[in-house]
Amino acid sequence: MAAPGGRTESVGTVVVAGAANLAVAVAKLVAGLISGSAAMLSEAAHSVADTTTEVLLYLALRRGSRPPDTRHPFGYGMESYVWALLAALFTFVAGAGFAVTHGVTTILVHEHSGDYLASYVVLAVSFAIESVSLARAVRQVRRESRRWRTTPRRFLRLTADTTVKAVFLEDSAALIGLLLAAAGVALSELTGDELYDGIASILIGVLLLVVASIPAYSNVSLLVGRAVPARLRGEIADEVAGLPAVRRVETLLTMQLGPADILVAAKVDFADDASGATIEATADEAERRLTARYPEIRYVFLDPTATPGTGHADRDR
Template identity: 50%
Template structure:
């Protein structure tokens, strides 16, 4: 991604999160009031859902702010992975604050004494307003996702799968889950109103809990992989491999290691078999030139390490084969 795009993308991520925070806070208050008035378990579950989303946005803002700090002596590769840590906590927040409460309300309603419904019209009005407000936040998240996918020439599902920016994915998924949750709450409230049975309200609450649990697990899995140390975008890896292979002084690319160390920040280690006729000074100049060329072509490369190695080293080849299989390196 070009440098300007990366900077503008960071600003857009902040805008997306701030908009979602404001929307979810307003919706949470409305749902909680409506839940108390109507006595609806599904409405109370949706209130908990919005509270969880509000906490999530606050954690994502923390992630955006702390991950932008520059590298220092204690963290020579920077603080980019803080974004993944705080985003992982956001996923935990969705499960603990949203899913667990929704399951509790749902099973309490289904298994407990039948409950009378009061003022269902209030619930319908609040759900309609919440759907309209949530759509605003969701539209901004979709706009950012589509722009990112278009810039990288990917489909939206592929972009969401490989993106190393968890903030926009988190907002997109939680807003999508919120819209589905509102429809479930509306269905539970409506069926309770029509049949007089609070079981439908409880079932809707349980379904909302399941929805939140799936969303939380998906987001947690993404951030777990990034925290452990996920390989960079395969498109970037293939491009760097091809460029190194075409360098005149390089006879063979023996190994290529990459790791995402933050959003649009990649650590690269290339093990190269250089022409044996090169002198020490020529090898040094070649490494400097290769480093500069790679950084110019790929601004997301944060650190580049070039290691001269013989391609015939059996121990090194065994490690490469164990990692990637026989790629005919």
């Protein structure tokens, strides 16, 4: 579930998110060093991880959109999932690992070296910047979900464009992380106990673990070779079965070859009196209808076959 035209929009979404994360990372790092807050330093690590993730997602979009060649006749769409998986793993290891480790250290040492004001200012500015980035991702999700006649939640769960899913999740987690950091800093200032700052840092790390695991699972599933969603598969089957010369669709196989590339292969039982020319024309019509209705469908292969038990001989296209 990803439109070819949505690939350009996804690039824009990733670039905006990356620029926002880079600016926020620098501000958080400065505030964390000035205030000594574990939560702020964890948030800085969070933003650094997100910025690196955006770079990897940009590579995923660019390298995955290369056209087919003799060595890769189905294109390079699958490569986008490799880079997106690496992005998720980086968030998992670098961002979450630092946040949890630093939070535990803060709880054990109970040291705080500076003023809290810088933390509050940076948290407020960061929240505004991250909100802008999230708003762009939300607009893209809503636009794509309307095109697919589904809910934004279902679109995010089923979409093959894992870059927009990653950006949406990262920006959502960034806002939650900022709230956690603010709560930790405020409680530490009010109570004079750095325990709350450390707990906030650990919670930010756990949040990153959750956020990284969702796109990681999606990318692994797509790399293995995931079929299109059940509803789309049913619509494809109905489209093929509705052709005049088709008696029934015996087998329908689909696979996501990339964020905006779908392969369709089917064993089709044609009418008894269908000639070779009719079968060829029907196959061409099936491809024309499917690609017109779903621009993501790049390849359509129909295999003329007889219904088991009817005694009809298999036909070659």
